[in-house]
Amino acid sequence: MDNYPLPARRLVAEMMDAAAGVPARAITFQGAPGANSHLAVMKYAPEALPLPCFSFEDALDAVREGRADRAMIPIENSLHGRVADMHFLLPESGLHITDEFFLPIRHTLMSADTTPPVSALSHVQALGQCRKYLRAHGIRPIVYADTAGAAALVAEVREPGAAAIAPTLAAELYDLVIHEENIEDSEDNVTRFVVLARDPELPSRDEPVMTSFLFEVKNVPAALYKAMGGFATNGVNMTKLESYQRGASFSATEFYADIEGMPGDPAVDRALEELSFHSKWVRLLGSYRQARPRSLHG
Known part of the structure; x- marks a missing residue:
């Protein structure tokens, strides 16, 4: 704490x-x-x-x-x-x-009083997302560990001209003055x-479902291509595939993936079976409802 x-x-x-x-x-x-x-x-x-x-x-x-x-x-x-x-x-x-x-994600400029801000404290991503606003108003960006923590620090120090960029909720919690809301350069920020x-939950099959999993392909030529083939041939939509390196050898690449559907669906079961054949291991992380549609259903 x-x-x-x-x-x-x-x-x-x-x-x-x-x-x-x-x-x-x-x-x-x-x-x-x-x-x-x-x-x-x-x-x-x-x-x-x-x-x-x-x-x-x-x-x-x-x-x-x-x-x-x-x-x-x-x-x-x-x-x-x-x-x-x-x-x-x-x-x-x-x-x-x-x-x-x-x-x-919406960003708000806030400080301890009504003095015009000359600096803004926030997480590096928030500062980057408000870069045009800060330059236009001559406000100096200062990197901090997180947005709400920056707001709390501004409330503690109460230095005139020192502001924070954080959600409006932070201004309410720390009794800060809001100078301007929605200062982000792009509205397309989600x-x-x-x-x-602790325990998995089985989502309803009456609505679109996602499944997330991790896997590591075998160290043979074209292993990833072969491992992914089962999803294409079985018509399973893969919405995300991201690679990771574990350790310093750069010899073992792991992958995180999201697909539409869940185990128990015949097409998903066939695709996961083929994936397992070409992988050292496959670890399911969970199946859950889609909060946003990834493709057209109907």
């Missing part, structure tokens, strides 16, 4: 106490209160008790240890790509993906979150 600025620590303590009383209602998120992940929890499950955690590992451990029911983790952003390295985090946690949620739980 000491890693947070003082105004955030008070809120973190209150939220931890509330979650400890009813862990079955708690959903963890990474960051300070007021972060986009906090906002995502509130919009996804208004009845939940948001539980802030300093790191992604802390957020997953709280669920694994029963101190919270679920975790909400951002895994990709429409402008900046990968957020959390799920291929490292999930297998070690033993948790399962049970749902997904998409949050439009973050995809996944919801993680």
Whole structure:
């Protein structure tokens, strides 16, 4: 808790106490209160008790240890790509993906008083997404670990002219003055979150479903091409395929993938069987409803 600025620590303590009383209602998120992940929890499950955690590992451990029911983790952003390295985090946690949620990202300029801002503290991605606004207004960007933490620090220091870029929720929590909302350079900015739980949940087959998994192909020529062939021949839509290097040898490449459908669907079962034949291992992370359609159904 000491890693947070003082105004955030008070809120973190209150939220931890509330979650400890009813862990079955708690959903963890990474960051300070007021972060986009906090906002995502509130919009996804208004009845939940948001539980802030300093790191992604802390957020997953709280669920694994029963101190919270679920975790909400951002895994990709429409402008900046990968957020959390799920291929490292999930297998070690033993948790399962049970749902997904998409949050439009909006940035607000805020400070302790009405003095015109001359600097703006925020996460490097938020600063980059507001680059044109900052240049146009002569505001100097300063990198900080996260958006809501920057807002909490500005509220603690209360230096005239020092501002933060964070969600509007942070201004409300830390009693900051809002100078301008929606200062992002592009409105097409969305973050995809996944919801993680200790036990898997089978989604309804009456609506479009996603399945996420990890795999490592065998170290033979054209292994990836052969492993992917089963999805094409069986008409299974793969919406995401991302590679990762584990270790320093660069000899073992692992992959994260999202497909439409789930085990039990004949086409998916055939595709996964062919994938397993050409892979050293395949690890299913979970099947869950699509929060947004990936292709046309009908």
